[in-house]
Amino acid sequence: MNLVDELLQDAPATPEAKLTGKDFQSDQDVRWCPGCGDYSILAQVQRVMPELNIPRHRMAFISGIGCSSRFPYYMDTYGFHSIHGRAPALATGLKIARPDLMVWVATGDGDGLSIGGNHLIHACRRNIDIKILLFNNQIYGLTKGQYSPTSEFGKVTKSTPVGSIDHPFNPLLVALGAEASFVARTLDRDPKHLQQVVRRAAAHRGTSFMEIYQNCNVFNDGAFFTYTEKESKEENVVFVEHGKPMIFGKGKDKGIRLEGFTPTVVSLSDGKYSAADLIVHDEKDTMLSFILARMSNLPDLPRPVGVIYAVDRPIYEAELTRQIESSVGKKGEGKLEELLNSGDTWSIN
Amino acid sequence: MSKTLKTLEDVTIRFAGDSGDGMQLTGTQFTNTTALFGNDLSTLPDYPAEIRAPAGTLFGVSGFQIHFGSSEINTPGDACDVLVAMNPAALKVNLGGLRDGGIIIANSDGFTEKNLKLAGYEKNPLEDDSLQKYQVHAVAITTLTQNALQDLGLSNKLIDRSKNFFALGIMYWMFTRPIDLTVKWIGQKFGKTPEIAEANTRVLKAGYAFGETTEIFVSRFEVQPAELVSGKYRSITGNEAAAWGMIAASVKSRLSLFLGSYPITPASDILHELSKHKNFGVRTFQAEDEIAGITSAIGASYGGALALTTTSGPGMALKSEAMGLAVMTELPLVIIDVQRGGPSTGLPTKTEQADLLQAVSGRNSEAPIPVIAASTPADCFQTAFEASRIALKYMTPVIMLTDGYLANGSEPWLIPDASSLPDISPTFRTDPEGFHPYNRDDKTLARPWAIPGTPGLEHRIGGLEKQHISGNVSYDPANHEFMVRTRQAKIDGIAADLPPAEVEGDPKGELLVVGWGGTYGAIRVAVARRREAGKSVSHLHLKYLNPFQENLGEILYSFKQVLVPELNLGQLSRLLRAKYLIPALSLNKIQGLPFHADEIEKKIDELLP
Ligand code: SF4
Numbered sequence: 001m002n003l004v005d006e007l008l009q010d011a012p013a014t015p016e017a018k019l020t021g022k023d024f025q026s027d028q029d030v031r032w033c034p035g036c037g038d039y040s041i042l043a044q045v046q047r048v049m050p051e052l053n054i055p056r057h058r059m060a061f062i063s064g065i066g067c068s069s070r071f072p073y074y075m076d077t078y079g080f081h082s083i084h085g086r087a088p089a090l091a092t093g094l095k096i097a098r099p100d101l102m103v104w105v106a107t108g109d110g111d112g113l114s115i116g117g118n119h120l121i122h123a124c125r126r127n128i129d130i131k132i133l134l135f136n137n138q139i140y141g142l143t144k145g146q147y148s149p150t151s152e153f154g155k156v157t158k159s160t161p162v163g164s165i166d167h168p169f170n171p172l173l174v175a176l177g178a179e180a181s182f183v184a185r186t187l188d189r190d191p192k193h194l195q196q197v198v199r200r201a202a203a204h205r206g207t208s209f210m211e212i213y214q215n216c217n218v219f220n221d222g223a224f225f226t227y228t229e230k231e232s233k234e235e236n237v238v239f240v241e242h243g244k245p246m247i248f249g250k251g252k253d254k255g256i257r258l259e260g261f262t263p264t265v266v267s268l269s270d271g272k273y274s275a276a277d278l279i280v281h282d283e284k285d286t287m288l289s290f291i292l293a294r295m296s297n298l299p300d301l302p303r304p305v306g307v308i309y310a311v312d313r314p315i316y317e318a319e320l321t322r323q324i325e326s327s328v329g330k331k332g333e334g335k336l337e338e339l340l341n342s343g344d345t346w347s348i349n
Numbered sequence: 350m351s352k353t354l355k356t357l358e359d360v361t362i363r364f365a366g367d368s369g370d371g372m373q374l375t376g377t378q379f380t381n382t383t384a385l386f387g388n389d390l391s392t393l394p395d396y397p398a399e400i401r402a403p404a405g406t407l408f409g410v411s412g413f414q415i416h417f418g419s420s421e422i423n424t425p426g427d428a429c430d431v432l433v434a435m436n437p438a439a440l441k442v443n444l445g446g447l448r449d450g451g452i453i454i455a456n457s458d459g460f461t462e463k464n465l466k467l468a469g470y471e472k473n474p475l476e477d478d479s480l481q482k483y484q485v486h487a488v489a490i491t492t493l494t495q496n497a498l499q500d501l502g503l504s505n506k507l508i509d510r511s512k513n514f515f516a517l518g519i520m521y522w523m524f525t526r527p528i529d530l531t532v533k534w535i536g537q538k539f540g541k542t543p544e545i546a547e548a549n550t551r552v553l554k555a556g557y558a559f560g561e562t563t564e565i566f567v568s569r570f571e572v573q574p575a576e577l578v579s580g581k582y583r584s585i586t587g588n589e590a591a592a593w594g595m596i597a598a599s600v601k602s603r604l605s606l607f608l609g610s611y612p613i614t615p616a617s618d619i620l621h622e623l624s625k626h627k628n629f630g631v632r633t634f635q636a637e638d639e640i641a642g643i644t645s646a647i648g649a650s651y652g653g654a655l656a657l658t659t660t661s662g663p664g665m666a667l668k669s670e671a672m673g674l675a676v677m678t679e680l681p682l683v684i685i686d687v688q689r690g691g692p693s694t695g696l697p698t699k700t701e702q703a704d705l706l707q708a709v710s711g712r713n714s715e716a717p718i719p720v721i722a723a724s725t726p727a728d729c730f731q732t733a734f735e736a737s738r739i740a741l742k743y744m745t746p747v748i749m750l751t752d753g754y755l756a757n758g759s760e761p762w763l764i765p766d767a768s769s770l771p772d773i774s775p776t777f778r779t780d781p782e783g784f785h786p787y788n789r790d791d792k793t794l795a796r797p798w799a800i801p802g803t804p805g806l807e808h809r810i811g812g813l814e815k816q817h818i819s820g821n822v823s824y825d826p827a828n829h830e831f832m833v834r835t836r837q838a839k840i841d842g843i844a845a846d847l848p849p850a851e852v853e854g855d856p857k858g859e860l861l862v863v864g865w866g867g868t869y870g871a872i873r874v875a876v877a878r879r880r881e882a883g884k885s886v887s888h889l890h891l892k893y894l895n896p897f898q899e900n901l902g903e904i905l906y907s908f909k910q911v912l913v914p915e916l917n918l919g920q921l922s923r924l925l926r927a928k929y930l931i932p933a934l935s936l937n938k939i940q941g942l943p944f945h946a947d948e949i950e951k952k953i954d955e956l957l958p
Binding site: 002003004007008011012026028055056057058059060062065072073075076077078079080081082083086089090091092093094095096097098100101118119122320323324327328330331332333334336337339340341343344345346347348349 | 381384385387530574577578579580581582583584593596597600602603604605607609626627628629630631632634636637638640641644645646647648649650651652653654656670671673674678764765767768770774775777779800801802803804805806807808809810811812813821822
């Protein structure tokens with residue numbers, strides 16, 4: 001038995017006492033700007049953690065660089081604030097070496113989709129069982145206000161004084177295109193929904209990708225207010241739920257219907273259409289997931305928020321463990337003496 | 350016709366042909382048979398970067414050189430005694446390396462008009478007198494191969510692929526080697542395609558029989574087994590030895606081995622080898638890029654694995670930021686850099702030693718990392734083990750340098766006794782009482798290794814500067830200087846834990862030749878020969894390049910002159926000059942090829958007329 005297994009033998013696999021959100025707060029002062037959306041994300045994650053029945057010592061939060069990447073310092077779990085963009089790769093190594101741990105990644109639109117885009121897509125593709133919280137604020141906060149890969153075309157920032165000419169990424173489409181097995185979107189200013197999505201991601205086995213609309217009140221204030229504020233939210237967001245028709249609007253009076261492959265808004269109040277005519281969300285439907293994700297870019301359509309896609313498929317580290325076990329089963333546990341003396345050898349006396 | 354049998358002390362043979370001619374395979378088979386026969390040997394595979402370079406071209410020539418003998422062999426040989434050339438290009442490229450009077454065995458069927466033209470020959474050199482100073486044997490290898498396989502009904506393409514076994518058969522005959530090992534190997538390798546196994550075996554035997562019966566060869570040679578230290582041997586390449594050294598370190602540290610790596614020539618064979626040994630619990634991860642290779646390894650190390658990443662020069666450059674992270678977070682990690690010709694993509698399949706300064710200081714800011722180098726293919730085993738020992742004991746990344754020549758070259762290896770390897774198991778911190786992530790061990794200055802999964806030790810680390818002891822983020826100026834100095838002191842302190850450097854030859858005198866890495870064999874031979882010629886010259890070969898061993902200064906000051914042969918523009922010499930303030934002289938070769946012993950001898954003679 002190796003040293004890690006020996007250590008784990010004596011470590012409880014479930015919390016010894018009932019934990020609360022407070023137990024997940026570290027002793028470090030939280031240093032985001034007052035009013036930043038990150039506070040809410042931290043609070044909701046801390047609130048959900050005790051429900052998971054996993055002790056703090058079995059959790060690790062890994063991050064890269066950026067405002068969002070300060071996240072691990074504030075969680076009283078194991079944490080690693082690594083280098084720009086590399087959190088998914090570091091988390092991958094940790095999870096492969098230690099499948100017993102629950103591994104979270106905190107990243108942002110710059111960290112995860114620009115400098116670290118390669119690692120993010122390959123983590124999704126491999127289906128490593130890590131939970132990725134991508135804080136999307138459509139701006140570079142820590143470097144003080146340059147446009148990011150999710151900033152809208154034409155965006156005026158410090159580095160684009162006459163407007164950005166970069167076409168933005170849609171994070172959901174990136175994750176889906178990278179074969180993520182769990183893809184969701186949620187909002188910093190909707191604590192309940194945020195908690196629900198975090199809960200679902202925690203329960204999912206495989207890479208869980210969460211795009212969280214996060215307000216950077218210093219450099220990009222109100223970027224998502226259309227979708228997060230009371231006045232406009234209901235008309236502009238459709239909360240998707242598995243098995244339910246896609247209804248939205250102030251009086252729940254609108255729905256999304258598929259005309260061919262094109263989602264279209266229809267009225268439910270003029271007697272022409274009823275709930276039966278609408279798209280019924282199916283988290284396991286690959287085609288639908290792309291259509292929903294694409295809705296974010298089409299004018300006149302509400303933004304889909306919720307779990308867009310969730311399917312089970314083989315998990316990288318579980319498959320690797322299986323290969324190791326089968327190799328041990330076939331060849332027996334490796335013996336150094338035997339390895340050194342294997343194959344063609346000769347003796348000189 | 351009776352043939353004479355001559356006994357030789359050592360022989361150098363070079364097999365050369367198109368990159369699709371199977372020369373590497375032929376050379377490897379000859380090597381394995383020769384090793385099993387009991388000769389000491391050293392090999393030099395030399396192949397183009399293109400997988401299947403256009404047939405017949407000069408740049409598509411693939412070569413494999415083996416030097417074997419009945420006494421100690423340290424290098425793949427300076428000049429060849431025998432050149433097997435499958436086509437005109439192979440002859441042209443390698444003729445300069447053949448000694449006067451050497452033997453050429455040429456496949457005359459390969460000397461077609463087209464191939465002659467591709468190689469730039471106006472006339473067929475086998476038919477004019479341009480090769481007069483050599484013993485030329487033109488053999489119609491392709492035709493003879495076809496004849497041997499006539500009744501098998503194989504396609505011409507398949508038949509053509511067997512012809513290297515004919516050449517191998519001739520060489521087995523010429524150097525009185527048994528063919529059974531290769532026959533057995535063919536059976537295993539081509540077990541699924543019995544007709545190809547049959548064809549290759551037949552052609553091998555036909556080549557052997559041809560040597561026996563033809564009138565063109567009048568003599569054959571024998572090279573008696575070498576008097577090596579008694580014990581059990583195997584043949585091993587540097588990449589295999591490095592992989593096995595890491596497995597040994599995993600066993601002896603009681604940690605599972607994790608490799609994060611991106612395929613790169615000439616390091617990929619370490620990834621290939623380790624991925625075969627899953628029953629040792631080895632977890633290999635082929636990452637999406639070089640950066641993910643090292644960062645995944647850092648993640649695994651954080652989780653308590655013996656972590657390894659492998660690469661070559663361009664990959665080292667990409668990994669440098671993450672190396673800094675490993676320095677800052679003080680996590681154990683082994684980084685193997687199999688050096689190749691550079692800069693940039695450079696010469697992917699050729700050897701060089703030009704990453705030394707990159708290894709020692711190629712990172713932003715003050716980021717000290719121990720650097721050690723292997724000196725022979727088999728030495729990669731011990732060096733990988735030592736790199737792991739230092740990494741685990743001092744909680745630090747360690748860079749191990751090998752090179753293309755060591756990685757692909759092979760030599761007989763006296764198999765070590767597994768039980769004689771020391772225990773290098775670390776102690777994980779488990780006690781929460783008084784735990785601080787950067788509270789160091791008084792002696793080693795290593796911080797505690799507290800892995801996720803340990804109750805009560807939850808803590809955060811990262812790339813931002815750390816407060817001494819608590820490990821919290823700190824921007825305090827005095828603390829930063831203290832931490833920079835402490836990280837340096839920790840690495841410098843490793844010197845006290847190293848065996849003293851040992852001089853081969855007199856401990857003082859006129860000239861000390863200082864080398865490191867894969868130049869070991871060539872320097873050893875050159876110095877030994879000049880000593881026999883009465884010169885006051887000694888050899889010091891450094892394994893530890895950062896920090897240097899404590900007695901190094903004393904040794905350097907005991908010689909009037911210091912010469913540093915390197916396959917670069919003078920990198921170790923620069924480090925020695927800077928640290929010891931001595932006028933170290935450089936001998937440089939930057940051709941993608943190892944030193945020949947006589948090149949070093951010449952320089953020694955120049956300095957000691
Ligand atoms: S800069 Fe923006 S994202 Fe960063 S902490 Fe401040 S408000 Fe939050």
